[in-house]
Amino acid sequence: MTAILFISLVVCFVLGMPIAFSLGVSSMATLQFGSQLPMTLVAQRLFTGTDSFPLMAIPFFMLAGELMESGGISRRLFDFAHALVGFVYGGLAMVAVVAAMFFAGISGAAAADTAAVGAVSIPAMIRKGYAKGFAAAVQSAGGSIGVIIPPSIPMIIYGVVGGVSIGKLFMGGFIPGALIGGGLMAANYFLSKRAGYEREPFQGFGQIFRTFFGAFWALLMPAIILGGILGGIFTPTEAAVIAAIYGLLVGFFIYRELKLRDLPKIFAKSAVSTSTVMLLIAMANIFGWILTAERVPQNVAAYLVSLTSSPVVLYALILACLLVIGTFMETSASLIILTPVFLPVIQKFGIDPVHFGVVMVTSLAIGMLTPPLGICLFISCNIAQIQLSEIIKDIIPFLVIMIGMLLLITYIPDLVMFIPDLVTD
Secondary structure (H helix, E strand, O other): OHHHHHHHHHHHHHOOOOHHHHHHHHHHHHHHHHOOOOOHHHHHHHHHHHOOOHHHHHHHHHHHHHHHHHOOHHHHHHHHHHHHHOOOOOHHHHHHHHHHHHHHHHHOOHHHHHHHHHHHHHHHHHHOOOOHHHHHHHHHHHHHHHHOOOOOHHHHHHHHHHOOOHHHHHHHOHHHHHHHHHHHHHHHHHHHHHHOOOOOOOOOHHHHHHHHHHHHHHHHHHHHHHHHHHOOOOOHHHHHHHHHHHHHHHHHHHOOOOOHHHHHHHHHHHHHHHHHHHHHHHHHHHHHHHHHHOOHHHHHHHHHHHHOOOHHHHHHHHHHHHHHHHHHOOHHHHHHHHHHHHHHHHHHOOOOHHHHHHHHHHHHHHHHHOOOOOHHHHHHHHHHOOOHHHOHHHHHHHHHHHHHHHHHHHHOOHHHHHHHHHHHO
């Protein structure tokens, strides 16, 4: 049964079938040819996989991100970041990272982060003489932070699949997101200085205050969401609804860049994005159910335990696996399939599921910067109008930084758990 499942999955991948359909086809082939179970089980598991209250946060965070992007948020965040850090070496590239970190607190998705900020930052960098490959690489790396800094859609998925507190996962993403952002900025500083990219003139503290007030309502949104969750005022799902309503009100009545005629397009775009993720979750639920029925997670756990008794070595093995898989498989699908496999293993070694969740999401985020499935690379290359081959060399230093930060948060758990433990205590 397991052999049929994985052989059919590989065949689907080779044929170029989308991941969601590959998971569904391989699962149905397994039920049809490798078991006596009825095919009605497929429909039942499709419904069960999406019948979850926490998963309702996904469409609302998607909608909130679209509303804030269409309401002129990304431009205001870029202007504020420009006033803050634009005067250092590689100023515009530094701005791209900082603006991406700000927007990460709104979108919860790396693709949305890269597209929204990149549409402003990449053309601006190219006009100032930055190499196209470098501009696209900086924005790709910065955009990947979108799934690490809360709110994070992959963290919601991990929390639902693993039964882990989504609020604690959000809290755990703060310091890692800031560390990765700082590391990317440091790398950009030295690379820009070596390449001779000019600094932007310092705009003065007056401009910093003006752009801050211009972006104030955008910056307030993450504070409302996370403050409400931490304060126990509302759940992450309810926070997503509040975020969508907040984005609507700000776009219409404060920034006044959102029009009624824009809503159908915004709703349609967020519905398509949500449908893609939810279909993937539903299909992966069938796949994961078969894995569990065949005791694959237990067998993997037993095998890894037999290899080592050291949590350090275990984490190294898991990280290597995640980095490779993240290169070939979409983040949400990887989380749904691999969480039930790895969670029992790490719990046997006494590793906190919250810490592991942040590490897992960060590992898979690095896959967004590597071919053949590097979604952030493709978006940035499309904006910069270059081929994928032109960005590979420039992305390597940022990949090294991200892997280094991944190892840091993996082997120093307090970098992840400090805020969750502080709030819990």
